Amino acid sequence: MIDINKIREDFPILSETVYGKPLVYFDNAATTQKPRQVVEKIVEGYYKRNANIHRGVHFLSQEATEAHEQARQEVRAFINAKSSNEIIFTRGTTEAINLVASSFGELLSDGDEVIVTQMEHHSNIVPWQLLQRRKDIKLKVIPFDENGVLKIQELDTLITPKTKLIACTHVSNALGTINPVKEIIEKAHAQGIPVLVDGAQSIPHFKVDVQELDADFLAFSAHKIYGPTGMGVLYGKEAWLDKLPPYQGGGEMIDKVTFEKTTFNVLPFKFEAGTPDFIGSTALAEALRYVNAIGIDTIAAHEQELVAYAVQQLSRFDNIRFIGQTKERSGLVSFLIGTIHPYDLGSVLDKLGIAVRTGHHCAQPVMDAFGIDGTVRASFGIYNTKEEIDILVAGVERAKKMFKQ
Amino acid sequence: MTINEKQDEIIAEFEFLDDWLDKYQQIIDKGMSSAGIDPKYKTPENLIEGCQSKVWVMAEYKEGKVYYQGESNTDIAGGIAAMLVEIFSGHTPQEIIDTDLYFIDRIGLKEHLSPTRSNGMLAMIKQMRLFAIAFKAENENK
Numbered sequence: 001m002i003d004i005n006k007i008r009e010d011f012p013i014l015s016e017t018v019y020g021k022p023l024v025y026f027d028n029a030a031t032t033q034k035p036r037q038v039v040e041k042i043v044e045g046y047y048k049r050n051a052n053i054h055r056g057v058h059f060l061s062q063e064a065t066e067a068h069e070q071a072r073q074e075v076r077a078f079i080n081a082k083s084s085n086e087i088i089f090t091r092g093t094t095e096a097i098n099l100v101a102s103s104f105g106e107l108l109s110d111g112d113e114v115i116v117t118q119m120e121h122h123s124n125i126v127p128w129q130l131l132q133r134r135k136d137i138k139l140k141v142i143p144f145d146e147n148g149v150l151k152i153q154e155l156d157t158l159i160t161p162k163t164k165l166i167a168c169t170h171v172s173n174a175l176g177t178i179n180p181v182k183e184i185i186e187k188a189h190a191q192g193i194p195v196l197v198d199g200a201q202s203i204p205h206f207k208v209d210v211q212e213l214d215a216d217f218l219a220f221s222a223h224k225i226y227g228p229t230g231m232g233v234l235y236g237k238e239a240w241l242d243k244l245p246p247y248q249g250g251g252e253m254i255d256k257v258t259f260e261k262t263t264f265n266v267l268p269f270k271f272e273a274g275t276p277d278f279i280g281s282t283a284l285a286e287a288l289r290y291v292n293a294i295g296i297d298t299i300a301a302h303e304q305e306l307v308a309y310a311v312q313q314l315s316r317f318d319n320i321r322f323i324g325q326t327k328e329r330s331g332l333v334s335f336l337i338g339t340i341h342p343y344d345l346g347s348v349l350d351k352l353g354i355a356v357r358t359g360h361h362c363a364q365p366v367m368d369a370f371g372i373d374g375t376v377r378a379s380f381g382i383y384n385t386k387e388e389i390d391i392l393v394a395g396v397e398r399a400k401k402m403f404k405q
Numbered sequence: 406m407t408i409n410e411k412q413d414e415i416i417a418e419f420e421f422l423d424d425w426l427d428k429y430q431q432i433i434d435k436g437m438s439s440a441g442i443d444p445k446y447k448t449p450e451n452l453i454e455g456c457q458s459k460v461w462v463m464a465e466y467k468e469g470k471v472y473y474q475g476e477s478n479t480d481i482a483g484g485i486a487a488m489l490v491e492i493f494s495g496h497t498p499q500e501i502i503d504t505d506l507y508f509i510d511r512i513g514l515k516e517h518l519s520p521t522r523s524n525g526m527l528a529m530i531k532q533m534r535l536f537a538i539a540f541k542a543e544n545e546n547k
């Protein structure tokens with residue numbers, strides 16, 4: 001059994017009040033709150049280990065370098081990558097996907113095809129569209145059904161000899177659907193096609209083992225797993241990362257620079273131009289340690305319980321419409337009540353101290369598929385409780401009356 | 406009633422409501438009881454940019470006075486539109502242009518709306534004033 005009250009004490013923000021009401025934070029899919037341990041790691045980094053890394057001969061620089069590289073090791077272990085050469089630090093999921101779209105994109109030729117799903121976050125759609133400005137590639141889409149479940153059988157017809165990559169979210173941030181990425185990867189690999197997994201919404205919620213999945217690339221954001229903002233990870237199989245050209249140019253990523261010819265550094269540095277966020281990396285490692293101390297499986301079980309409870313409690317409203325109704329669901333509930341606009345419902349819940357997300361959740365094609373403007377999304381984290389869900393349900397009840405539904 | 410008398414009336418309605426949910430309720434009810442906008446005016450031209458909610462506003466000029474219609478796909482923005490329509494309708498362009506909309510601060514609307522909603526409200530007001538300015542110019546050119 002986990003002691004939620006003890007965990008909540010680690011997150012000072014959870015004892016804040018908003019409009020005089022206790023904060024109920026259900027916007028964890030957007031970003032999670034930070035435990036003291038993570039914030040203290042950041043402070044300690046600046047107070048005790050602040051020096052630019054990798055090239056410094058002096059003591060502090062060596063300390064900072066060691067901490068940064070140790071953090072890389074911890075990230076490696078967290079997702080069970082083979083080597084820390086496969087862990088590239090980025091600014092977040094978005095930058096990680098842009099890196100792949102840009103560098104992998106260099107390997108593509110006109111006429112090649114990339115497959116995504118209909119439930120991608122915009123950050124796994126737009127980078128490919130930007131690539132389309134440079135190359136005449138085709139973007140194909142795996143659709144989902146009325147429950148928000150991928151029609152994975154369509155993959156067989158979508159894949160052609162021209163397919164060069166499948167980029168697919170592990171968990172939909174709008175629907176909560178857990179996609180069968182392992183199956184997708186198997187199908188893709190059978191045709192020699194690599195797969196990029198957007199792990200932004202899976203990494204914080206359940207065990208993800210990149211070797212077990214056999215993913216070629218996987219992206220995630222630190223801020224969604226109790227870590228700092230502006231920090232993220234791209235995992236890539238070493239064989240692939242070796243093949244890709246660099247993403248950005250600058251310091252760190254070079255081996256030797258002359259005006260005639262520049263050679264690039266080895267992995268992972270080849271993809272890390274400029275001074276990296278060596279404070280953020282150690283804070284991310286601290287967040288992962290925090291998660292490990294509780295246990296990712298324990299977190300998954302707790303959140304599954306919350307999701308099941310939320311669905312059960314919200315089902316009492318006869319005019320509720322769940323957007324995304326899948327058995328394989330992680331971390332969140334997306335819904336509408338009668339004809340109440342999600343923005344209105346969110347505004348009323350806000351005044352009750354309940355932070356939910358409203359709108360399209362950066363997944364407009366998902367909203368289009370359901371013919372709606374947006375949804376209200378309650379997304380959970382390790383510190384949330386059933387009592388908070390009761391507060392949400394009471395808030396919805398109140399809003400329902402206010403909007404005469 | 407003058408524009409300011411109408412503003413004072415709205416202030417009086419809100420004054421005794423100290424909980425913001427009650428104020429929201431008042432706004433929602435205003436929207437729900439308003440006549441809205443004739444569906445034929447729900448056109449892209451009458452859609453106000455800068456609102457996260459969709460808001461349509463149109464105006465007619467009759468015998469020297471401006472008459473507005475407004476509606477939103479959300480009830481809270483719809484209520485705000487209804488209040489503005491109520492305040493401005495039936496007045497001359499000059500009166501509308503000269504109005505200091507003090508009721509907004511007095512009932513605490515701006516600081517209690519989310520920034521996007523607040524911007525949306527300002528966009529509505531701007532659009533309504535633009536209608537008045539256009540009618541005034543039209544009138545003077547006659």
Ligand SMILES: Cc1ncc(COP(=O)(O)O)c(C=O)c1O
Nearest residue numbers: 092093094121123173200201221
């Ligand atoms: C599925 C998914 N992909 C990508 C992102 C983008 O993450 P970031 O903004 O941290 O780069 C998000 C964040 O909302 C997400 O939920």
